[in-house]
Amino acid sequence: MTQGHDPAVITAALAAIETSINKGLSLAPIAQRELAELEGTVIGIQCTAPALAITIIIEPSGELRLAHYSERKADTQVRGTLEDFAALAVSEDPAATLINSNLELIGNTAPLIALQQILSTMDLDWEAPLVDALGDVVGHQLASLLRALFQWGKASGSSLRRQLSEFILEEGRLTPPAAELDAFYSEIEQLGLRVDRLQGRIQKLAKRLGAIKP
Amino acid sequence: MSDTNRDHVEDAETTHFGYREVPRDDKEKLVRGVFDSVASRYDLMNDLMSAGIHRLWKRFTLELSAVREGQTILDIAGGTGDLAAKFSRLVGPTGQVVLADINDSMLRVGRDRLIDKGASGNIHTVQCDAQALPFPDNSIDCITIAFGLRNVTDKDKALRSMERVLKPGGRLLVLEFSKPTNPLLENAYDLYSFKILPLMGKLVANDEDSYRYLAESIRKHPDQETLLEMMEDAGFVNCQYHNMTGGIVAVHKGIKA
Numbered sequence: 152m153t154q155g156h157d158p159a160v161i162t163a164a165l166a167a168i169e170t171s172i173n174k175g176l177s178l179a180p181i182a183q184r185e186l187a188e189l190e191g192t193v194i195g196i197q198c199t200a201p202a203l204a205i206t207i208i209i210e211p212s213g214e215l216r217l218a219h220y221s222e223r224k225a226d227t228q229v230r231g232t233l234e235d236f237a238a239l240a241v242s243e244d245p246a247a248t249l250i251n252s253n254l255e256l257i258g259n260t261a262p263l264i265a266l267q268q269i270l271s272t273m274d275l276d277w278e279a280p281l282v283d284a285l286g287d288v289v290g291h292q293l294a295s296l297l298r299a300l301f302q303w304g305k306a307s308g309s310s311l312r313r314q315l316s317e318f319i320l321e322e323g324r325l326t327p328p329a330a331e332l333d334a335f336y337s338e339i340e341q342l343g344l345r346v347d348r349l350q351g352r353i354q355k356l357a358k359r360l361g362a363i364k365p
Numbered sequence: 366m367s368d369t370n371r372d373h374v375e376d377a378e379t380t381h382f383g384y385r386e387v388p389r390d391d392k393e394k395l396v397r398g399v400f401d402s403v404a405s406r407y408d409l410m411n412d413l414m415s416a417g418i419h420r421l422w423k424r425f426t427l428e429l430s431a432v433r434e435g436q437t438i439l440d441i442a443g444g445t446g447d448l449a450a451k452f453s454r455l456v457g458p459t460g461q462v463v464l465a466d467i468n469d470s471m472l473r474v475g476r477d478r479l480i481d482k483g484a485s486g487n488i489h490t491v492q493c494d495a496q497a498l499p500f501p502d503n504s505i506d507c508i509t510i511a512f513g514l515r516n517v518t519d520k521d522k523a524l525r526s527m528e529r530v531l532k533p534g535g536r537l538l539v540l541e542f543s544k545p546t547n548p549l550l551e552n553a554y555d556l557y558s559f560k561i562l563p564l565m566g567k568l569v570a571n572d573e574d575s576y577r578y579l580a581e582s583i584r585k586h587p588d589q590e591t592l593l594e595m596m597e598d599a600g601f602v603n604c605q606y607h608n609m610t611g612g613i614v615a616v617h618k619g620i621k622a
Binding site: 157158159162163166218219220221222223 | 418421422425429431610611616
């Protein structure tokens with residue numbers, strides 16, 4: 152027998168939150184249209200402690216489908232403990248928390264960022280449907296997890312994409328800024344031209360030497 | 366593979382119909398009588414009896430099916446077609462869904478509901494017996510039977526028939542009432558099944574006997590581990606089950622080798 156949460160309980164919670172999101176989306180046609188462009192995208196959220204897996208599938212209609220069990224390969228996978236997700240939710244610098252925490256981001260992050268941006272513009276009540284379905288303790292935990300992933304960008308008023316890129320550039324120094332890269336490419340180009348010129352001179356000299364020889 | 370080659374063909378002349386022992390040949394007719402009686406109010410009664418939770422049980426079963434576009438799905442004892450309608454959307458226009466039921470009344474209600482929902486084009490309805498499925502060997506990607514197996518006279522034979530028509534790697538999902546894992550829950554469940562359920566049947570469908578049969582048939586159905594063994598005996602591999610709502614319902618999954 153497979154162990155863990157009662158699938159009916161988790162399914163009830165996901166059905167409730169799915170209804171809540173899709174109801175919100177039906178009133179936000181632009182958001183729904185933007186989501187429809189991500190048709191077929193699969194985002195996996197894996198909470199390792201307590202063990203809980205949620206898969207978010209974007210339907211052709213732009214609606215979301217939330218599943219407790221899915222065999223579809225996730226385009227983006229976010230993995231961590233509830234504590235990690237909670238830290239992200241309350242962080243004043245979410246991008247830095249995301250990078251420095253034990254949360255693992257696997258795969259293509261673009262769909263997650265797009266989904267986060269769309270959902271963060273909507274006034275979704277994550278708590279009520281989950282607490283109704285699961286009770287105060289578990290419902291609140293799951294709501295924290297989802298809020299951590301999709302709502303924190305709203306409070307700071309800036310997007311995950313910008314915060315992430317700022318962090319990667321300025322704080323993490325993981326990639327060089329665009330200006331540094333441009334200067335670097337320009338120097339390489341100059342070097343290439345100088346090498347070409349040098350090669351031309353060498354050929355010219357070689358020709359002269361050939362002409363001098365008897 | 367022929368169904369008669371298996372070891373588990375039952376020899377007994379009688380079988381159970383709820384708590385009654387009846388001749389094996391009569392069970393099919395008696396079950397048909399029950400479902401003829403409840404067909405028109407089947408979904409309403411399911412919602413009332415389970416407080417709507419049957420929709421969640423089916424939703425999780427649907428997730429476990431992991432069906433993809435273009436696949437062929439057989440929903441046995443599909444009754445009023447709620448699972449078939451969802452499968453129809455998942456397999457898309459290149460896939461096929463077969464809604465099968467032995468009971469003509471249930472199938473009619475199911476077909477009408479599906480048309481009303483606009484689910485058509487890739488759905489076929491077939492009246493057939495789960496013990497002798499009229500489909501070629503290795504032709505189906507996924508079979509579901511939700512709250513139907515307990516009404517089948519020879520369950521082993523039905524499981525072998527399902528194994529025969531599944532493609533190698535195809536999966537069977539059996540959603541069925543089972544044995545609660547908590548004794549306290551079991552007591553409350555007994556009280557509910559034998560006192561409240563028939564009363565609901567009487568009030569809503571004016572059919573106390575049919576709903577008493579439903580309660581009795583649940584108690585006579587094999588428990589989780591027994592059904593798991595039956596599936597393995599029928600040739601399925603990687604068999605497992607998930608208890609739901611404290612074991613009141615379990616969904617078993619098996620893969621054709």
